[in-house]
Amino acid sequence: MLEDDDAPPELVDVSTLPVEQDAVEEPAQSRVPITIVTGYLGAGKTTLLNYILTEKHGKKIAVIMNEFGDSTDIEKPLTVNQDGQEVTEWMEVGNGCICCSVKDTGVMALESLMGRRGTFDYILLETTGLADPGNIAPIFWMDESLGSSIYLDGIVTLVDAKNISKLLDEPSPEETVHDDHDDHRHDSPTLSMAHMQISHADVIILNKADLVSETELEAVRDRISAINGVARVHVTDHSKTPQIEGVVLDLHAYDAVDFDITKGHSHIDPAISTISITHAPISSSQVPAVDAWLRSVLWECTLPNSPQDKPPRFDIHRLKGLLVVPDGPDKIIQAVREIFEIREAQASSESRECKIVLIGRGLGEAEVWQRSFDECLQASLE
Amino acid sequence: MAEVATRKCIGVDCEKDAGSLQCPTCLKMGTDSFFCSQDCFKRSWSEHKAIHKTKSNILSNLFPPKVVSEPDPATGLYNPFPTFQYTGSLRPVYPLSTRRPVPKTIPHPDYAKDGIPRSEQKYFGRNNIKILNKEEQEGMRKVCRLAREVLDIAAREAKPGVTTDYIDEVVHKACLERDSYPSPLNYMHFPKSVCTSVNETICHGIPDQRPLEDGDIINIDVTLYHNGFHGDINETYYVGDNAKANPDAVRVVETSRECLDKSIELVKPGMLFRDPGNVIEKHAKSRNCSVVKSYCGHGINQLFHTDPNIPHYGKNKAVGTAKPGMCFTIEPMINLGTHRDRTWPDDWTSTTADGALSAQFEHTLLVTEDGVEVLTARLPDSPGGPIPMPVATQN
Numbered sequence: 001m002l003e004d005d006d007a008p009p010e011l012v013d014v015s016t017l018p019v020e021q022d023a024v025e026e027p028a029q030s031r032v033p034i035t036i037v038t039g040y041l042g043a044g045k046t047t048l049l050n051y052i053l054t055e056k057h058g059k060k061i062a063v064i065m066n067e068f069g070d071s072t073d074i075e076k077p078l079t080v081n082q083d084g085q086e087v088t089e090w091m092e093v094g095n096g097c098i099c100c101s102v103k104d105t106g107v108m109a110l111e112s113l114m115g116r117r118g119t120f121d122y123i124l125l126e127t128t129g130l131a132d133p134g135n136i137a138p139i140f141w142m143d144e145s146l147g148s149s150i151y152l153d154g155i156v157t158l159v160d161a162k163n164i165s166k167l168l169d170e171p172s173p174e175e176t177v178h179d180d181h182d183d184h185r186h187d188s189p190t191l192s193m194a195h196m197q198i199s200h201a202d203v204i205i206l207n208k209a210d211l212v213s214e215t216e217l218e219a220v221r222d223r224i225s226a227i228n229g230v231a232r233v234h235v236t237d238h239s240k241t242p243q244i245e246g247v248v249l250d251l252h253a254y255d256a257v258d259f260d261i262t263k264g265h266s267h268i269d270p271a272i273s274t275i276s277i278t279h280a281p282i283s284s285s286q287v288p289a290v291d292a293w294l295r296s297v298l299w300e301c302t303l304p305n306s307p308q309d310k311p312p313r314f315d316i317h318r319l320k321g322l323l324v325v326p327d328g329p330d331k332i333i334q335a336v337r338e339i340f341e342i343r344e345a346q347a348s349s350e351s352r353e354c355k356i357v358l359i360g361r362g363l364g365e366a367e368v369w370q371r372s373f374d375e376c377l378q379a380s381l382e
Numbered sequence: 383m384a385e386v387a388t389r390k391c392i393g394v395d396c397e398k399d400a401g402s403l404q405c406p407t408c409l410k411m412g413t414d415s416f417f418c419s420q421d422c423f424k425r426s427w428s429e430h431k432a433i434h435k436t437k438s439n440i441l442s443n444l445f446p447p448k449v450v451s452e453p454d455p456a457t458g459l460y461n462p463f464p465t466f467q468y469t470g471s472l473r474p475v476y477p478l479s480t481r482r483p484v485p486k487t488i489p490h491p492d493y494a495k496d497g498i499p500r501s502e503q504k505y506f507g508r509n510n511i512k513i514l515n516k517e518e519q520e521g522m523r524k525v526c527r528l529a530r531e532v533l534d535i536a537a538r539e540a541k542p543g544v545t546t547d548y549i550d551e552v553v554h555k556a557c558l559e560r561d562s563y564p565s566p567l568n569y570m571h572f573p574k575s576v577c578t579s580v581n582e583t584i585c586h587g588i589p590d591q592r593p594l595e596d597g598d599i600i601n602i603d604v605t606l607y608h609n610g611f612h613g614d615i616n617e618t619y620y621v622g623d624n625a626k627a628n629p630d631a632v633r634v635v636e637t638s639r640e641c642l643d644k645s646i647e648l649v650k651p652g653m654l655f656r657d658p659g660n661v662i663e664k665h666a667k668s669r670n671c672s673v674v675k676s677y678c679g680h681g682i683n684q685l686f687h688t689d690p691n692i693p694h695y696g697k698n699k700a701v702g703t704a705k706p707g708m709c710f711t712i713e714p715m716i717n718l719g720t721h722r723d724r725t726w727p728d729d730w731t732s733t734t735a736d737g738a739l740s741a742q743f744e745h746t747l748l749v750t751e752d753g754v755e756v757l758t759a760r761l762p763d764s765p766g767g768p769i770p771m772p773v774a775t776q777n
Contacts, residue, residue, distance in 0.1 A: 008431075145695050146675050
């Protein structure tokens with residue numbers, strides 16, 4: 001790019017550049033939340049992002065309207081809104097060494113851009129219509145000790161109230177999710193990318209509500225809650241969200257847990273469901289047993305202590321949990337696909353029972369999961 | 383946060399002290415230009431921007447300049463990135479020697495031709511780590527033994543006055559003599575047959591014309607591709623007696639060696655790939671050293687780099703469990719100062735962000751039915767090896 005000869009650029013405060021921080025112990029630094037926005041073509045993603053970019057919210061928000069993880073481009077556009085003004089920045093995504101590097105080049109490009117041009121209040125990443133958010137979320141859900149200047153805030157999925165049922169039931173071939181590891185699944189229900197986008201969502205914006213009747217809207221709402229019973233659902237038309245913060249931004253979906261599970265209708269969707277299991281408070285010595293149970297379920301796709309009626313094959317897309325531990329700090333569990341962590345809850349929970357919510361494919365009956373979990377914890381006491 | 387020394391503002395007719403505000407264009411070009419304020423910068427802009435012109439042209443923002451400094455007329459040697467803000471005293475000494483050929487009779491990996499490891503970029507499905515059968519395990523055993531031999535040959539040459547390019551030549555020849563392709567050559571366009579990482583270099587140093595000095599430490603990272611398998615190994619060596627007499631050098635080298643040894647003790651079926659990092663970080667901290675986070679251990683077999691990813695830092699979310707027949711490396715990089723790294727404009731050489739020393743050790747490991755086989759284990763006559771920690775730092 002040519003530099004602008006007419007106006008001087010903003011000076012850079014080098015004392016805030018990440019590379020200049022050099023203590024062995026990490027200094028605390030403010031981190032910028034990134035929200036992943038998914039949804040089919042026509043669901044209203046661009047309208048929503050334009051709405052956010054033009055609304056006067058007093059925040060500096062960067063929007064990346066492009067797919068990440070595509071290594072063919074060396075520069076990616078990024079639109080920044082501040083005080084109602086839009087500026088396009090270009091991120092240089094180098095094609096540096098990928099071998100044994102832990103950070104995605106896109107993450108490094110964002111970090112370096114913020115280092116040069118100053119930080120943002122929020123970053124929004126728009127994915128292409130057919131992107132699987134379960135593949136994108138891990139890129140940004142980085143280990144805290146990597147000290148990245150960005151963190152994953154959550155996933156927002158836009159759903160077109162008028163078309164979603166058709167997309168779920170009759171996906172076109174390119175909208176169908178193909179299994180990578182087994183072919184003997186001809187009998188299982190078809191899985192569409194729309195399923196993936198709903199099952200991974202922390203917030204679902206049910207858009208174009210004005211185009212359907214009350215009854216149709218309720219049916220769609222039930223269907224969505226049956227797939228993902230923990231995502232917050234907001235009904236809108238023309239992608240107009242009443243407020244941005246807490247709805248699209250500041251979700252804290254990966255560093256806190258809140259679940260009000262929408263009850264009932266668990267068999268409405270044939271492919272994906274949400275189930276929850278509960279348990280009395282546990283002792284801190286039982287936390288490793290929970291860890292082992294999660295490893296089996298998430299890494300090996302095996303339900304431990306296999307009861308005879310266990311689900312034959314399952315995939316978990318998203319899992320959240322709260323462990324109430326009277327003799328230690330409470331713990332929260334977060335997982336997307338096979339990646340999970342158990343970490344200390346920031347505040348002691350008001351809840352007096354442990355709870356784990358799972359969203360995934362082929363989960364079957366909740367009782368089977370409950371029994372398996374109970375038995376693992378029981379065994380840890382013996 | 384880093385200390386910022388007192389500097390004068392370079393704004394026109396400005397006598398004030400400058401803080402930490404820098405012109406972004408100069409920063410990008412690697413030149414220092416500090417201002418006291420945005421206003422002063424604005425006032426000086428028309429004059430200041432002329433500096434950019436003298437140092438760059440339109441293309442320099444797009445492509446890093448290939449050659450900007452004048453070669454030394456006597457030797458022809460030069461620093462290819464004279465404006466880069468190096469973090470320590472080490473400089474690249476170019477020109478690099480021309481690419482060393484590998485005879486067609488030796489099987490090449492797929493990237494040898496165009497630099498792109500396509501076979502590694504295939505998607506293998508989630509959490510799908512290759513289990514090697516007996517024959518494949520034998521292939522790994524063979525190539526790892528050869529890699530050890532080549533590393534030992536190279537290490538015997540690491541003496542004051544010897545250039546890293548000469549070590550590259552030695553490694554290259556030793557690989558060919560063993561009917562092996564030197565795996566680093568043209569991997570993602572890496573220009574040489576071995577990585578040589580001196581002093582503050584963390585890893586991926588490119589062999590060049592700099593002679594080793596008494597007091598240096600050097601990591602030599604060798605990988606061979608033989609009969610369809612890659613074997614990967616590295617060690618850090620003291621160059622001359624001055625290095626061994628430097629308590630800090632000994633502390634970082636020996637700590638790194640011990641971190642690898644301690645993490646290998648964990649390896650057996652059932653080990654979680656997230657666990658070595660906890661052990662490595664704990665030990666490094668006990669020696670007041672830090673662990674590099676940007677680079678991980680990796681699966682290795684018919685592919686140079688594949689799943690699993692094994693971070694060397696603690697509290698990581700790495701997925702997966704070791705099972706018999708899996709092959710992977712553990713290769714902790716340990717620094718005296720900050721764990722942060724900065725890459726040279728050659729896009730390879732990774733150095734510590736504060737210029738302090740860094741050391742690394744690596745083995746290729748095979749998980750057996752009841753433990754681990756260190757495929758690249760030292761031989762009775764292998765050069766290098768542990769030396770006593772200096773007494774002063776043991777307190």
